[in-house]
Amino acid sequence: MRWQTTAALAVILIALGAFYYVYEIRLGPEREKTEGRKGRVFTVEPADVAEVELKRADSTVKLKRAGRRLADPRTGERARAIAAPSTRP
Secondary structure, three states, rough: OOOOHHHHHHHHHHHHHHHHHHHHHHHHHHHHHHHHHHOOOOOOOOOHOEEEEEEEEEEEEEEEEEEEEEEOOOOOOOOOOOOOOOOOO
């Protein structure tokens, strides 16, 4: 093989390696993060929500975070049926 052919193949190999590094290593985590957010109604992270207020025509329900779950305003205890929305499918 001539040295020009070897140099051209080396340049192609370096370009492919650089593309892989940038696309998979640098941009991969951000791409996975945006894939996880697809289909969400709200773009807020569940950990950032401290309080939710639901207003209806006849009543208002206010939920505050108590630890990892939302507290039930009627009893003051952690509600088992009311939890932060899950990001799992």
